[in-house]
Amino acid sequence: MNRRDLFRLPSMTLGAAALSRLMAEDQSPGALPHFPPTAKRVIYMFQHGAPSQLDLFDYKPGLAARRGEDLPDSIRQGQRLTGMTAFQARFPVAPSLFQFARQGQSGHWMSELLPYTAKIADDICVIRSMRTEAINHDPAVTFFQTGFQLAGRPSIGSWVSYGLGSENKDLPAFIVMVSQGVGNTQALADRQWSSGFMPTRHQGVKFRSGADPVLYLSNPEGYEDAARRRFLDDLGQLNRMRSEAGDPDPDIGARIGQYEMAYRMQHSVPELTDLSHEPESTFELYGPDSRIPGTYAANCILARRMAERGVRFVQLFHRGWDAHNNLPREIRGQCLQTDQPSAALVIDLKRRGLLKDTLVVWGGEFGRTVYSQGVLTDTNYGRDHHPRCFSLWMAGGGIKPGLVFGETDDFGYNIVRDPVEVHDLHATMLHCLGIEHTRLTYKYQGRHYRLTDVRGNLVPALLA
Numbered sequence: 001m002n003r004r005d006l007f008r009l010p011s012m013t014l015g016a017a018a019l020s021r022l023m024a025e026d027q028s029p030g031a032l033p034h035f036p037p038t039a040k041r042v043i044y045m046f047q048h049g050a051p052s053q054l055d056l057f058d059y060k061p062g063l064a065a066r067r068g069e070d071l072p073d074s075i076r077q078g079q080r081l082t083g084m085t086a087f088q089a090r091f092p093v094a095p096s097l098f099q100f101a102r103q104g105q106s107g108h109w110m111s112e113l114l115p116y117t118a119k120i121a122d123d124i125c126v127i128r129s130m131r132t133e134a135i136n137h138d139p140a141v142t143f144f145q146t147g148f149q150l151a152g153r154p155s156i157g158s159w160v161s162y163g164l165g166s167e168n169k170d171l172p173a174f175i176v177m178v179s180q181g182v183g184n185t186q187a188l189a190d191r192q193w194s195s196g197f198m199p200t201r202h203q204g205v206k207f208r209s210g211a212d213p214v215l216y217l218s219n220p221e222g223y224e225d226a227a228r229r230r231f232l233d234d235l236g237q238l239n240r241m242r243s244e245a246g247d248p249d250p251d252i253g254a255r256i257g258q259y260e261m262a263y264r265m266q267h268s269v270p271e272l273t274d275l276s277h278e279p280e281s282t283f284e285l286y287g288p289d290s291r292i293p294g295t296y297a298a299n300c301i302l303a304r305r306m307a308e309r310g311v312r313f314v315q316l317f318h319r320g321w322d323a324h325n326n327l328p329r330e331i332r333g334q335c336l337q338t339d340q341p342s343a344a345l346v347i348d349l350k351r352r353g354l355l356k357d358t359l360v361v362w363g364g365e366f367g368r369t370v371y372s373q374g375v376l377t378d379t380n381y382g383r384d385h386h387p388r389c390f391s392l393w394m395a396g397g398g399i400k401p402g403l404v405f406g407e408t409d410d411f412g413y414n415i416v417r418d419p420v421e422v423h424d425l426h427a428t429m430l431h432c433l434g435i436e437h438t439r440l441t442y443k444y445q446g447r448h449y450r451l452t453d454v455r456g457n458l459v460p461a462l463l464a
Contacts, residue, residue: 027442029163033434038398038464039359040167042160042429043303043314043349045342047334048141049186049321052368052383053391053412055096055331058128059109060412063095063370071371075413082135084324084373085384091371093411094381097328106402113335116343117393122402123346123355124362124395125462129406129415132366132387132422137186137322140365140387143422145192147451154196154442156426157313159451161195161202163440164433167310170268172261174313175306176204179296181320181337183330188317197444199254201261204315207302209294213273217262225266232259272305285348287340297341304348307358321364324373325382346395359397359432366390370411389415392425398432400464423456431458 054060071091085091099112104121117124134140139149146153154162157174166173176193193204207213219228239252275282275298282301283290290297296318303314318338323330342362349355367390368383389408395401407417427437430451437456441448450456 029440029442032163032440034436034439035434037432037434038357039396039432040357041307041310041312041314042157042359042361042397042433043307043345044156044316045300045338045345045360045362046141046144046315046317047321047338047362047364048188048317048319049137049181049183049323050140050364050366050368050385050390051321051334052096052323052327052331053128053389054368054370054383055098055327056111056114056335057109057126057391057393058389058408058412059100059111060095060370060410061100062410063093063412066093067095068092068376071411071413075409075411077414079388080135082385085369085371088373091369092376093370094372094376094383097379097381104402106404108402108404113331114339116340120343120346120395123350124393125399125401125403125405126391126393127405127420127425127462128389128391128408129417129419130363130367130390130392130422130425131415131419132390134366135385135387137365137385138189140385141188141192144365146196147423147426147453147456151189151191151194152196153449154198154202154451155193155204156429156451157193157204157315158195158198158202159430159440160313160433162198162442163430163435164312166312168268170264171272171306171309171311172205172265173311174202174204174315175311176206176315176317177299177302178206178317178319179294179299179337181296181318182333183320184322184324185319186322188319192317193315197449198442201254201257204313207269207273209298213269214262214265217265217269219266228263228266232256232263235259268309272309273302275301282348286344289337290341296337297344300341300345304345304352304354307349307354308352323368323382324384326380327368327382328380349396355396357397359399359429360395361392361429362394363392364390370413386413388413394462398464399462403462405459405462418461420459421455421457423452424459426452427456428459428462431463 100109103110103118106122108121110118134143143149145155161173195203286297289295306314367386369386373382373384430437437452
């Protein structure tokens with residue numbers, strides 16, 4: 001006996017009717033935006049695996065004199081370590097091997113690994129005082145994606161889709177693309193862009209490289225477009241007949257909506273992903289990898305094209321930043337893949353007048369330790385996970401350009417000024433979209449859930 005048949009039993013008529021109504025409820029976020037937004041859309045460049053802030057943005061010149069010394073206990077303060085370094089006999093300080101210089105009129109300190117990001121120094125806001133609660137990859141990514149370390153809640157893109165919907169009826173509101181780096185890689189589960197307990201229309205749609213960007217989108221060979229249209233029309237009619245008979249099923253309605261979106265995407269996606277009409281200057285701007293489908297650079301071009309077409313939330317995941325060993329070699333390779341296209345995306349959006357209402361975010365799930373994981377040599381070191389402080393940058397969409405926000409101690413181990421929690425970042429991102437984060441809720445199992453859970457504060461200093 002299925003659930004619908006059980007509810008039809010006479011002895012359960014009243015309870016079943018009430019429960020059925022609750023289950024069928026298609027919640028509305030209310031009137032949104034709550035106030036005039038500064039951003040209409042988001043492009044989130046998630047650097048999966050956690051880049052080392054000490055080798056990219058958080059310059060600590062004093063570490064050179066302390067090279068090889070044990071990190072003082074007064075700095076560690078008994079903080080939790082991962083199982084990969086907790087039992088090391090020593091915690092030798094590892095200053096960055098890379099040179100730093102001030103960039104732009106704003107004077108951002110940036111590593112030599114980021115020559116292209118240096119060119120947009122005056123367009124970005126660098127937060128040096130990010131902090132998270134999670135110390136391992138999966139819960140840390142889940143925390144950034146959903147505001148909670150355990151799986152099952154809607155991702156940030158789903159919250160934005162639920163709150164603001166899509167600007168383009170022919171494309172999903174939330175699109176995800178994943179690229180592979182050259183460094184040590186961690187698992188990345190598709191549930192990181194799940195809609196959780198929200199309707200599935202809000203989940204992220206993963207685009208792949210190749211002739212079929214979205215799985216199962218194309219018609220089978222020999223099945224014509226007109227036949228697909230007739231099939232969907234007939235299926236919709238059957239669903240309406242059931243609804244008119246007093247037996248609506250929200251799951252069927254959601255599935256029909258997905259079918260209709262898929263049908264429209266059969267026409268919109270090929271046009272979106274066809275880069276053959278992009279001028280040569282585009283590929284020169286984004287770098288040589290931009291001609292190769294599935295690379296981070298090619299995905300950055302697609303992200304700009306999605307922004308042009310009204311996709312509300314675009315998220316790029318680039319894997320390979322987990323440098324426990326051989327960090328100098330691995331981070332060079334990662335930056336070669338990401339530095340030019342990341343900067344190019346900001347430049348391209350600005351040239352097209354899109355940066356002013358597109359919020360761009362670049363960062364990973366936590367930072368890396370100042371001490372070396374394993375043996376420290378003259379040319380090599382590794383860095384373990386470090387949740388207590390790390391760097392992230394934002395641009396456009398109402399964010400103050402040229403700003404350096406927050407400060408860490410001389411070891412880059414603890415925050416000494418202006419900490420920014422993950423929930424604070426989420427609250428600020430939603431604010432740019434015109435959403436008061438405490439008012440964007442979704443009721444599930446009797447509780448009103450938020451992306452920012454029961455915490456989160458807007459960081460006004462980040463706003464232009």
